[in-house]
Amino acid sequence: MPPFIVALLPYISLASRAPAALADLARFWSGVRDEIMKWFAGGLITLEHQRALMDWAKADQAAALRGDVPVALTVEADPVTTPAPPV
Amino acid sequence: MNKKRILTALLLSSVLAVSLSLTACKTPRLEPGGVYAPTNSVGQVIYNDIGLALADASWKLAYETVLGVMEFERENRQALWDISPDIKRSLDSIRPIVVDIRLRWNQARQIYEANPTPAGLTTLQTIMSEIERLVPVVQAQLTPAKAQLGINPNP
Numbered sequence: 530m531p532p533f534i535v536a537l538l539p540y541i542s543l544a545s546r547a548p549a550a551l552a553d554l555a556r557f558w559s560g561v562r563d564e565i566m567k568w569f570a571g572g573l574i575t576l577e578h579q580r581a582l583m584d585w586a587k588a589d590q591a592a593a594l595r596g597d598v599p600v601a602l603t604v605e606a607d608p609v610t611t612p613a614p615p616v
Numbered sequence: 617m618n619k620k621r622i623l624t625a626l627l628l629s630s631v632l633a634v635s636l637s638l639t640a641c642k643t644p645r646l647e648p649g650g651v652y653a654p655t656n657s658v659g660q661v662i663y664n665d666i667g668l669a670l671a672d673a674s675w676k677l678a679y680e681t682v683l684g685v686m687e688f689e690r691e692n693r694q695a696l697w698d699i700s701p702d703i704k705r706s707l708d709s710i711r712p713i714v715v716d717i718r719l720r721w722n723q724a725r726q727i728y729e730a731n732p733t734p735a736g737l738t739t740l741q742t743i744m745s746e747i748e749r750l751v752p753v754v755q756a757q758l759t760p761a762k763a764q765l766g767i768n769p770n771p
Contacts, residue, residue, distance in 0.1 A: 572644035574669055579650030586672045586725070589679075593722035601686040602715050604708045608697045 644670060667737045668728065671744060675721060678747045682714055685754040700760040707757050710750065717747050 574582075646653040648661050652669040655661050689696055689707050696703045721743045728736035 573647055574644060574650070574652070574673075575647050576650045579646065579652050579669065582669065582672050582676065583651040585676060589718075590722040590725055593718050594726065598715055599683060599686075601683060601690050602711050602718075604711050605690075607701070607704065608694050610697070 663732075665732065668732070668740075671737065671740045672725075675740075675744050675747070678744065678751055679714075679718065679721075681751050682747060682754050685758065686711065686714070688758070696758075696761055703757055703760060707754065710754060710757075714747070714750065717743060717750075721747070 644666065646664055646666055646669060648659075648664075649655045652666065653661050653664045686707060689704060693704060721740070724736065724739045724743055728740055
């Protein structure tokens, strides 16, 4: 094999992994960009946040007006305490 | 040289702090086109109900905090009962109150959605203040448990 090919082999193998590496890099920087945009958006309540909040509010409203009460808000019996056996 | 570096670092950090405060710490506002600020076919905002959006967000936070404490007590009932029976008994006295506040909140919200008025929004905010006052009260009921477990309730 010509020596220049041998010298280039490490770079060739690197180049074959480049598309995956570039995709990872693009994902990383788009994540960084999103975080920066969130900062600059400041107090903006986005479309997605509005939708999620309204969906939650509507679901809770429907349940409350139907009379559905979360089980955690119901008063249940006290736990039974087993007395310690006599010594 | 050292002085120069310190001054440069101070200048850069103050520029960063100012730029962040000017951009990140803004008054909440709605993105047009959302459910609280719908737009018509030409993109004009029909109405902007930031009051309801903020009320819903505040209610969700306070209600879920209270519900979280109640769920925690229910899921760990036996262990908390062994620490102090008063934990369950105190929360049991608060449970019907939360149910009542939740019902009144949702009734008022339904009325407001049908007919948005400043008075309706004030009613929502009044009811919301009731559950916000309960948040530290329910959290305080877990203080005996935290003490038992060696967790400082007032870090």
